[in-house]
Amino acid sequence: MGAITHTPAEKTLIDLLDGAEDWRAAARDAVVRFGLPTKRAEAWKWSDLRRASQGIETAGQARFLINGETAADRLTVSEDAALELVAEPGISVASLEIDVPAGARVVLKERYKLADGAFPTARLEISLGEGAVLERVVLGDTPQDSIPVVRTRIRVSKQSHYRQIALTFGSKLTRNETHITHAGEGAEVEIGGVYLLEEGRHADFTSTVSHTGPGGVTHQLVKGAAAAQAQGVFQGKFKVEQAAQQTDAKMTHRALMLDDRAEIDAKPELEIYADDVQCAHGNALGAIDETALFYMRQRGLSEVKARAMLIESFLAEPLDMISDDVLRDELAAILRQRLGAIG
Amino acid sequence: MLKINNLHNKVETQDGEEKAILKGLSLDVPAGEVHAIMGPNGSGKSTLSYVLTGRDGYDVTDGEMAFLGEELGELEPEERAAKGLYLSFQYPVEIPGVPTITFLKEALNAQRTARGEEEMPAPEFMKFIREQAKALGVSMDMLKRPVNVGFSGGEKKRMEILQALILQPKFLILDETDSGLDIDALKTVAEGVNTLRSEDRGMLVITHYQRLLDYIKPDVVHVMANGRIVKSGGPELAHELEAEGYDKFIGEAA
Numbered sequence: 001m002g003a004i005t006h007t008p009a010e011k012t013l014i015d016l017l018d019g020a021e022d023w024r025a026a027a028r029d030a031v032v033r034f035g036l037p038t039k040r041a042e043a044w045k046w047s048d049l050r051r052a053s054q055g056i057e058t059a060g061q062a063r064f065l066i067n068g069e070t071a072a073d074r075l076t077v078s079e080d081a082a083l084e085l086v087a088e089p090g091i092s093v094a095s096l097e098i099d100v101p102a103g104a105r106v107v108l109k110e111r112y113k114l115a116d117g118a119f120p121t122a123r124l125e126i127s128l129g130e131g132a133v134l135e136r137v138v139l140g141d142t143p144q145d146s147i148p149v150v151r152t153r154i155r156v157s158k159q160s161h162y163r164q165i166a167l168t169f170g171s172k173l174t175r176n177e178t179h180i181t182h183a184g185e186g187a188e189v190e191i192g193g194v195y196l197l198e199e200g201r202h203a204d205f206t207s208t209v210s211h212t213g214p215g216g217v218t219h220q221l222v223k224g225a226a227a228a229q230a231q232g233v234f235q236g237k238f239k240v241e242q243a244a245q246q247t248d249a250k251m252t253h254r255a256l257m258l259d260d261r262a263e264i265d266a267k268p269e270l271e272i273y274a275d276d277v278q279c280a281h282g283n284a285l286g287a288i289d290e291t292a293l294f295y296m297r298q299r300g301l302s303e304v305k306a307r308a309m310l311i312e313s314f315l316a317e318p319l320d321m322i323s324d325d326v327l328r329d330e331l332a333a334i335l336r337q338r339l340g341a342i343g
Numbered sequence: 344m345l346k347i348n349n350l351h352n353k354v355e356t357q358d359g360e361e362k363a364i365l366k367g368l369s370l371d372v373p374a375g376e377v378h379a380i381m382g383p384n385g386s387g388k389s390t391l392s393y394v395l396t397g398r399d400g401y402d403v404t405d406g407e408m409a410f411l412g413e414e415l416g417e418l419e420p421e422e423r424a425a426k427g428l429y430l431s432f433q434y435p436v437e438i439p440g441v442p443t444i445t446f447l448k449e450a451l452n453a454q455r456t457a458r459g460e461e462e463m464p465a466p467e468f469m470k471f472i473r474e475q476a477k478a479l480g481v482s483m484d485m486l487k488r489p490v491n492v493g494f495s496g497g498e499k500k501r502m503e504i505l506q507a508l509i510l511q512p513k514f515l516i517l518d519e520t521d522s523g524l525d526i527d528a529l530k531t532v533a534e535g536v537n538t539l540r541s542e543d544r545g546m547l548v549i550t551h552y553q554r555l556l557d558y559i560k561p562d563v564v565h566v567m568a569n570g571r572i573v574k575s576g577g578p579e580l581a582h583e584l585e586a587e588g589y590d591k592f593i594g595e596a597a
Contacts, residue, residue, distance in 0.1 A: 294398050295436040297420040298429075299446070299506065300454035306421075309449070313440025313489075 004035050007050060008057040009119070012091050016059045023123060024093065046233040046265040047204040052147055052173035053091075053119055060090025062120035071096055078104040082111070085150070089117035095124075102129030102157075107324060110138040112148055114171075119147040126152065128160040137327055140168030140176065141334065144201065151177040158185035158213060165192040165321050167331050169338055170203035170230070177206045184213030184244055192318030193222035196311075196335065197230035197262075198342055204233035211244035218249040221318045225311050227342060228259035237269040238279055245274045251281040256288060256314055258342070308339040344374040344411060344545040345395075345514060351405035352394050364390040366570035367406070372514075377546040379556055381581060382567035383589045388549045389433060391567075392518045396430045397423050410514065424450075425457035427513030431503040431520055438490035443502065446490050447472065447509050454510065475508040479535050496523030504535035515539065515546045521555035533558030553585040568593045 006014065010031055017028035036053060037044035064071040065084040074097040085094060100106050114120065128134055142148055148171065156162045160183075168174055182189055195203040209218050224232040234253040255264045268281040288310055296306035315335060322328035347370040353361045364387045372378045382388050393401040395408060397420040408415045415423055438446065452462040463471070476486060479501055491499050500520055507515055517536065521529055536559050540546070548559055556564070556578065564580040565572045566589070573592050574580065584592075 289436075290399065292436045292438050294420060295432065296438070296446075296450070298396050298398075298424055298432075299450035299510065300421050300424040300457065301450055302421050302453065303419070305449070305453065309441055309446075310438070313438065316440065 062092035170201035184216030429512030497528035
C-alpha cells in the first residue's frame with residue numbers, strides 16, 4: 001500500500017501520540033499507515049470516521065472521572081460508582097482499566113460530558129472476577145458536533161454476571177464498541193441498547209461476544225429509532241468457540257424509521273464452532289403503525305403525543321433490564337423528554 | 344347534530360388508482376336519536392366512519408359534513424375527538440407497551456385540555472374508571488395490560504365501549520360492533536351502549552346484520568348501497584332487510 005496523505009485530524013493525532021507506549025503506540029502506528037478508518041474498512045463501512053473528523057484540527061484533553069475525581073489508569077471498583085468521560089474540544093485520547101473483584105456487586109453509572117467539537121477516543125478495559133456482578137448503565141447525551149469513539153473490552157469470568165444498558169442520542173458520529181470475552185461456566189451477559197436519533201445524527205452500536213467456555217448465556221436486545229437524515233448502525237457478532245458447548249445466546253435488533261429519509265444499517269453475525277449450542281439472531285426494521293396512530297388520535301391524543309407514545313413504548317423495552325427502579329425511571333424520563341422534541 | 348349533505352370521497356386503491364366510494368351521501372342525525380346504517384359489504388359503511396373521523400387518505404372531495412353546526416372537513420382527527428366524535432372501531436388496534444389505563448388518562452386529559460377544561464385529577468380518574476369498568480365486567484388487571492394486546496374479539500369490543508364511557512363523547516359511531524361477539528358479549532356491549540343513550544347524545548350504528556338492533560333499538564334505519572343512502576325508515580326496515588335481503592335496494596341504487 002502506498003503512503004497516504006494525512007488529514008489535519010490524523011496529523012494532530014499522530015503528534016499527540018508521539019512517543020507513546022502500549023496500545024497508544026499501536027493506535028498511532030495504525031493512523032500513520034492507514035489513516036483514520038473510512039467506509040472502505042469493513043468494520044467501519046457505515047461510520048466513516050475520517051470524513052466525520054474533517055474540520056477538527058487541534059488537540060484537546062479527555063479524561064475519565066470516577067465519583068467526580070480524576071481516575072488513575074487502573075482502578076479496583078467494588079461498590080457502586082459514577083464514571084464520567086469528560087472531553088474538551090479537539091482530538092483526545094483517554095484510557096482506563098477497571099477491576100471488579102471476585103464476588104463484588106457493582107452498579108456503574110457512566111456519562112459522557114463532551115464539549116462541542118470534542119473528538120475523544122476512549123479505551124475502557126473491564127475485568128470481572130469470579131462471581132462478580134457488574135451492571136453498567138451508559139448515557140450518551142452528547143452534543144451534535146462531537147465524535148465519541150468508545151471502545152470497551154470486558155472479560156467475564158465464570159459465575160460472573162455482566163449487564164450493560166446504553167442509551168444514546170448520537171451525534172455527528174458516535175461509535176460505541178463493546179467486545180466481551182465470555183468464559184461461560186455459569187457466567188451471564190446481558191446487553192441492552194437504545195438509540196434515538198434526531199435529524200442529522202448518527203450512532204453506531206458495534207459489539208462482539210466471544211464465548212470461550214461451556215454453558216455461557218448471552219442476551220442482547222438493541223432498539224432504535226431514526227429521524228430524517230439520521231443514521232443508526234448495529235453490528236453485532238456472536239462467536240462461539242469449540243470449547244463453548246451449550247452456549248445459549250440470543251441477539252435482537254429492532255428499529256423504527258421515523259421518516260423515509262432515515263437510514264438504518266444492521267449486520268448481525270453468528271460464528272459458531274461448537275455443535276451443541278442455541279444461538280439465534282433477529283433483526284427487523286419498520287415504520288410507525290399508521291393505524292395505531294389514527295386510533296390514538298381518534299381518542300383525542302395529538303399526532304405529536306401519539307407518535308411519541310408509540311416510539312417510547314417501542315424503545316423503552318431494553319431499559320427494563322436496569323435493575324434499579326430509580327435509575328431506570330431516570331433514563332426513561334430522559335428518553336421521554338427527547339421524544340417530546342422529536343415531534 | 345350530525346348533518347351530512349351530498350358527501351363524496353375517493354380513496355387510493357392498492358394499484359394507485361383513485362376510486363370513488365361515497366357518492367353523494369346525505370344523512371341527518373338529531374341529538375337524542377340513534378340511527379342505524381345497514382348495507383352489504385363494499386357499500387361504503389366503514390369508509391363513512393373514517394371520513395367522519397378524519398383518517399388520512401379519506402378526504403372529502405365534495406359535499407359537507409357538519410357536527411354541531413361546525414364543518415368537520417378541515418379538522419384533525421384529535422380535534423374532532425375533542426368536539427365529541429367517537430368511533431368504536433370494527434377492528435380495535437393493539438398498542439404494545441402502552442397500558443390501557445395510561446392511554447385512557449392521557450386521551451381524556453388531552454380532550455379536556457383541548458376544550459379548555461381542567462385535567463381530571465388522578466384519584467378522581469381512578470375512581471371513575473373503576474366504576475365504569477365494573478359495570479362492563481372489565482377487571483382492573485385488564486386495564487393495566489397494554490391497549491387491546493392479547494384480548495379476544497369480545498374483550499376488544501367491550502374495551503371500545505368502556506373507552507366511550509370514560510371519554511363521554513357527544514356522538515358515537517359504532518362500526519360493526521357486533522362482529523366477533525357471541526350473544527352474551529353482545530348483550531353486555533349493548534347494555535353499555537344503552538347507558539350512553541341520552542337526550543343530548545347521538546349515535547350512528549353501522550351494521551351488516553339486524554341482530555345488534557334487537558338490543559340497541561334504533562329510531563331510524565338507513566339502507567346504504569353504492570355510496571349513498573337509498574332508503575330510510577323505522578326499525579321495521581331492519582327486519583324487512585333481514586327477511587328479504589339487500590338485493591332489491593341495490594337495484595334501486597344502480
